[in-house]
Amino acid sequence: MPERPSLDGLEAKWGAVWEREGTYRFDRSAPREHIYSIDTPPPTVSGSLHVGHVFSYTHTDTIARYQRMRGKHVFYPMGWDDNGLPTERRVQNYYGVRCDPSVPYNPNFQPPVGGGADANQQPVAVSRPNFVELCLTLTQSDEQAFEALWRTLGLSVDWSTTYTTIGRQAQRVSQRSFLGLLARGLAYQLEAPTLWDVDFQTAVAQAELEDRERPGAMHRVRFTPADGADGNGAGERGASGEGASGEGADGAGADGAGADGAGADGAGADGAGADADARERPQALIETTRPELIAACVALLAHPEDERHRALVGTDVFTPLFGTRVPVLTHAHVERDKGTGLVMVCTFGDLTDVTWWRELGLPVRAVLGTDGRLLEVPWGTPGWESRDVQRARASYDELAGRTINQARKRIVELLSDSGELVGEPQPVNRAVKFFEKGDRPVEIVTSRQWFIRTLEHRDALIARGRELRWHPPYMRARFEDWVNGLNGDWCISRQRFFGVPFPVWYPIDAGGAVLYDQPITPTLDALPVDPSTDVPDGYQPQQRGQPGGFLGDPDVMDTWATSSLTPQIVGGASTDAELLKKVFPMDLRPQAHDIIRTWLFTTVLRSQLDHDELPWANVAISGWVLDPDRKKMSKSKGNVVTPMHLLEEHGADAARYWAASGRPGTDTAFDVKQMKDGRRLAVKLLNASKFALAELPAPGSSLEHPLDRALIVRLAEVVAQATDSFEGYDYARALERTERFFWWYCDYYVELVKGRRYDPDPRVSASASLALRTSLSAFQRLFAPFLPFVCEEVWSWWQEGSVHRAPWPDAGELAALGRGGEELVLEVTADVLREVRKAKSDARQPMRAPVRSVLVGDGAERLDALRLAQDDLLLAGSIERLELREDGEFSVHVELGALG
């Protein structure tokens, strides 16, 4: 035991011992019922860890350590999420490169000197294999830095079980699961409208969207009713949606072209005519924030019971500028009080457009390219008919090739010039959907993508969510809300490079057409495969891309499509069936609440589809770390606190104390003061241990003194509370209960027994020494999940082996040991001591100042209890005489000063 115990250097000292001794090594020979397995979240390695990670990973670690002390063999791996877009973006910026799959592989490639330092420098195009190599290089160095931080923090991870989401095992598991889904018809590909990020040029999933407020403008635009539109036709044609689209529009196109010549002379005349007509003819005014999509308009919609538009419904109108004939239909989702009550359906402005387009069987008129610019469009050909092809062409030439924003600006000018814009655009703020990692709003474009069937499993997923034990329980509502709000199957393909490839090829027929509906799959033992370099069985490499040959699927899977399989990846699915059986389904998934709709949801889905059971029994949801102004810490806000210097300044135990004080699921403000409290607690534990262990109780001694027995009884209750809290995954409550009692113990119990403990007669001191050792043994173990370093240190002073493998204190054993102890003894004695201290403090006297006499008035029962410990009270208060008087009310009269 050191002369002056210190916290300095404990992280390095015990970190090395734990590694050498394999303290946290998983023992796979243990039977399943003795195993506790944790589906650790793999942190994204692109970027750095921040205090939010320290926060939530500490929560998990306290659970892991508790379970280990309860005798469980804890399977606690660590993963790194290096797969996906964040890594690509980081590599692009770090090295100043971009991936171009058409560039051939260069085995001697060196990244550009200086990397992305010069922002004006054009990124260097590199081949896909070179790009992937750069991704791997950079993520490996990140992963080392992360591991160093976790070790300093004292996570009791088994560092021999790590994985990466781009690693071979992850790829194998991911591809194998995909092929299984494909074989069972649960994965399918479809050419369909898809959420699309125009900068990354990839499909994105519903779960990856977020709203951002953006200024926009509302434009009121006039469509021109077609000839013969009046109130008469409305009733008959309004009811049937489909009839109005296909052939109807086609026929009208020819008509319109002829009729046009007359009306198209001058915009002025047109406008005037429309105004004049308005009195007898219905108006076709719509409001839109996206006028650039007018060329993609396929219908106008009104609410079925909206009287204002009754005359128009069932007729056709012409789009402004382009003169495309579109039907006016009804749909129940149209809101009457929004805008004019008449809405334009485009292919596609938003997800509502997709719904309407699908439900009403409307045609597609796509104007938006995957690069976010307006496409060239063949006016006058089928699907692109106009009553004035020349005007349509002339107008559209002003837009083609422009970005969305440029096109919007220009078309507003055109509409204004033609008189088809009514009034001025009105500025509005509206929420726009963004890819959470993107910089421009997501668009919807039609493309071929892979999907996993999700909607049809909704009920089963809700049921699984109810089976799962949520900590805290109310978090389940977020899961159910999400599942109930799903509006499409899960799109898992991404047009990116650093990810798990789809393990399929497609035959190319003799005519050169790719047969996407006849995918060629590899055998399972060939996994993982990369179809962009590997060749399917029965083909030669030179047949790639040739008629009669094959083509590899160019896409990679979404990150979540792989990380939704983390339990199977760490559990050794497909390579280690024996391990899988021991750890899967897992006991615990710890994660933050913001990824319930992604990671949690997709993991439950995959486990449901592949195993028809839950992937884990419990999920523990942690909150976020907020900055002192209660804003979420995020890189973009620049309010992130990096953790390494915090650990160095305050110590790992102190940082863990702060983290473990944050209750499950609750967002917690970052607070250095709490770390200082943690450090105080750790120092206190050092010193209290030093005091308690200084004297050995005489052999064969027992807890004879009533105060000592009372202490042990009370300790047993605290152990029971801490244990219950941990069993309910409430580590914060366990810490709070333990800590509160510990400080009380130091301030009252230890002070009360000090005199007796110092008595030279071992028969007098034995009981106190034994109680001190017994209680410190419990405290050291109760605090071990929270303060692993200092607890290991103080444990090592007097015990063999690691405290982290010692058994968790047993409340029943302690209760038996203190049997007959009356808690009232502790309570009354402490009450009197407090009054004596108060008297000394009021008199500005030191605490060791002598007290001539103390007169205590109290009820008989309490006085009896006090008598049992009055020897300790006299010594602790330097009291020379104690008088007890039976009274209805507790009172203490203190007379300071020594006897004359």
Add this chain to the structure above:
RNA sequence: GGGCGCGUAGCUCAGUGGGAGAGCGCUCGCUUCACACGCGAGAGGUCGCAGGUUCGAAACCCGCCGCGCCCACCA
């Protein structure tokens, strides 16, 4: 618009049917032999507002206000 959570001392928060609490901060005092990274004492609150249930409400119920998050809408 729907859902979830939160609102208690200056700050961070615990308390969930019967005394309004802890730590920090603040004030005063104490070199006390485990610890000055300490010890003792003190000041400080109409427990968001309003109603109800109850002998009794910070806690349970209803409504409202405020804050946060999630979802939907976003023409």
